[in-house]
Amino acid sequence: MHTGMKMRIFDTLSVSEKDVDTSSSVRIYLCGVTVYDESHIGHARTIIVFDTLRRYLESKGAKVNLVQNFTDVDDKIINRAKKENTLAETITTRYIKNYFDDFDKLNVKRADLYPKATEHITDMINLIKGLMDKGFAYTSKNGVYFSVSKFKEYGKLSKKKIDELVSGARVEVDETKKDPLDFALWKFSDESPTWESPWGNGRPGWHIECSAMSLKYLGSNFEIHGGGRDLIFPHHENEIAQSESFSGINFAKIWMHVGMVTINGEKMSKSLGNTKSIDHVLKKWGPNIIRLFCLSGHYTKPIDYSEDTLKETITKWRQVENCYYEMILSDDSKETEEIDQIKDTIHELQSEFENALDSDFDTPLAVGAFFKLVKNINQLASSEKLTKKISDVMFPAFQEMSSILGLNTIHVTDDEKNKITNLIKQRDTFRSEKKFQEADAIRKQISDMNIVLIDHKNKTLWMKQEKIGIEN
Secondary structure (H helix, E strand, O other): OOHHHHHHHHEEOOOOOEEEEEOEEEEEEEEEOOOOOOOOHHHHHHHHHHHHHHHHHHHOOOOOOOOOEOOOOOOOHHHHHHHHHOOOOHHHHHHHHHHHHHHHHOOOOOOOOOEHHHHHHHHHHHHHHHHHOOOOEEEOEEEEEEEEHHHHOOOOOOOOOOHHHHHHHOOOOOOOOOOOOOEEEEEEEOOOOOOOOOOOEEEEOHHOOOOHHHHHOOOOEEEEEEEEEHHHHHHHHHHHHHHHHHOOOOEEEEEEEEEEEEEOEOOOOOOOOOOOEHHHHHHHHOHHHHHHHHHOOOOOOOOOEEEEHHHHHHHHHHHHHHHHHHHHHOOOOOOOOHHHHHHHHHHHHHHHHHHHHEOOHHHHHHHHHHHHHHHHHHHHHOOOOOOHHHHHHHHHHHHHHHHHHHHOHHHHHHHHHHHHHHHHHHHHHHHHHHHHHHHHHHHHHHHHHHHEEEOOOEEEEEEEEEOHHHHH
């Protein structure tokens, strides 16, 4: 991937696009999931956007350090454990395992580090001590709180005014707090799981977890802090307040937030019972369709999960598979005159792809450039002009774009290739001898291997198709 224009990403804090320096290391902290239930399509979108961002940065030669936490201590986890009459750790272990099962299947590259909140209690206690020493935190009957009024820039990320927040405070009422907006850094509790602290036994507040882990592994003023748009307030607002009060310097250079996934235009929520688990959507659509869906809208905007859109994406995916097999099976060695013209087309489409991603990570435009390339290859193939020489020129661009978008066509081994080619030859022989029953038997054998035949005028090619649940 050549490095053309500078890459820019929209920063929620400054409400403007900011440059990302891809010449050195890009440190990214991504707020991960709270492990008390299955991950859903909303989580998938955020994580797939950041996976694609990481793949693109690496293709530009940047060294990416991606840290994504697991929130494995939280009231929701404790309540789930009570409901199932088991330990909190049993719940978190189960859902962390499921998380990796889901996201490995979605072809998401593993982050460099997955810190768990429970493994960083000492770091959190030290951070809270520092805030107490600097006068930003105080102890009350129920725990240790951050004093919001002491951080003069509170509200700068969410653009909320403190007085408006107080009047419409959706904050748990606690008479022992000095101010309704103050938030918990440490909650006193005797209920397991608890840890010892200088102020009393209990567990950390949610916001302090991410501050402690990101500061520990990425330091202050790292390049990108990311998550879903629903985390802007209060989670990321509170992270900024406590981290900058502690360090005295800016917490992150860019705040990158991914829009929500709605279901048929409605907000996805447990209470409405319309959440779609990753396991469910994988069984129904498979990884490539889900990735294309998650990248189909600009990351800052919401996207709507609708069956119709996803069905259309299957048709598009079949074109990608077709194009891949047309290229790897092209063996025509005849000369072609238009190779320079083809090189120009590839260069244009690669530039279109890169410029889209450099310009505030516009994945819909980049996906569009990829499909233009696919269409080009398929047109050459259907007009019998796709020679081995042209395929060799086009294949690297196809591979690179697929890889950045995290798409995986089903590859075949040389043994499989030979076996299928021989079966097709046998079938052709039977057909020429008018032994149609035997020819059909071979076609059935081929189709049982998930192979689809592509009949050209002078030859029969084939492709191996991904099984997509909805078609079965």
